Amino acid sequence: MNNLSPSDIQRINLPGKEIILVGTAHISQDSVDTVRRVIAEETPDAVCVELDEQRYQALKNQTQWESLNIIQVIKKGQAPFLMANLALASFQKRMGLQTGVKPGAELAAAAEAAEASNILVHLVDRNIRTTLLRAWRKTGLWKKMNLIATLLASMFESNQIDEKELARLRQSDTLSAMLEEMGTILPSVKTILVDERDIYMAHHIRNTAGDKIVAVVGAAHLPGIMKRLGEETPAAIIDEISRIPEKSTVSKLVPWIIPAVVILLFVIGFFFGDQQRIADAAMAWILANGLLAALGTLIAFGHPLTILAAFIGAPITSLNPTIGAGFVTGVVQAFVAAPTVRDMERVGDDLATLRGWWGNRMTRVLLVFLFSSLGSAVGTLVAFSWLKDLF
Structure with a gap:
């Protein structure tokens, strides 16, 4: 059964530019096939993908852990950030085990298909470290404890996900799906993980050079990105959401x-x-x-x-x-x-x-x-x- 509907592929015409938005299901083989087909058929000038440099390298380099110096990570004070990254990776790994498709495979496929055709690839998502630190520093102490508890629970919960939950996850962004349940108690986290990234990605997709652009993003981001592609986002807003807040x-x-x-x-x-x-x-x-x-x-x-x-x-x-x-x-x-x-x-x-x-x-x-x-x-x-x- 195909997990993507026609509404998951949207064409947006801007002055002098056509943008084809492909909304993907992050743990679906159908998404991988669709992304490759769209790029082959459209032959765009550039392909934008919902990745930052760190996540892109993680998808490309399956042996990244082998070169990790854990002592240096601790000495540099990066252990909490690595723990958060591993919690997210753990959650995504369990999803992939039940579908046979590695989370993010369709994003990697988009980059590979573009490179194979000598098409420029643009990584348009905000740096994951910036995203996590903004979520951390913009919440109070009690809500920070809730955030830590959710991350810990995600690390150690059961591997089994029922069909209803699996269907929901197929239409969710893999970075924010794990924290979606905290939307009511941590609205600032939802804003940072989803809304700010919609603004950030829409800005970079809109400003990618070329007459025809294919942008591959999680289906959960489609509405927000479409809403913001119509007009230019002020540079001050992009600068603000790209900044790691100072500690209080x-x-x-x-x-x-x-x-x-x-x-x-x-x-x-x-x-x-x-x-x-x-x-x-x-x-x-x-x-x-x-x-x-x-x-x-x-x-x-x-x-x-x-x-x-x-x-x-x-x-x-x-x-x-x-x-x-x-x-x-x-x-x-x-x-x-x-x-x-x-x-x-x-x-x-x-x-x-x-x-x-x-x-x-x-x-x-x-x-x-x-x-x-x-x-x-x-x-x-x-x-x-x-x-x-x-x-």
């Missing part, structure tokens, strides 16, 4: 305020409090941070030396806003249980299963980073409730 003042200050308050409480307690209570409070701080960070590392199946590093490091890193417990545990885990070549080769397949996440040494490093960080954060909150006794 509160976000910048909190990592410094928490250790400052803790140190101040200890100083006040030292000069004006009971010395035994100071010692008890210090022990409470060490145990709360150390034990919960170590527990998080244990849950991630961290190496015994990594668990020890979590216990020792968390009480110290909790007072240092420039380094987190996850940095220490992630680096230690990567050294003492370094990912093998086989781990790097299989990471794409292992993302699809819960066992794979824990069994693959590369993803286990990231799980150690994640759960030890969460453990240390909870430990800090628990310790605060004890430190009030210093007064």
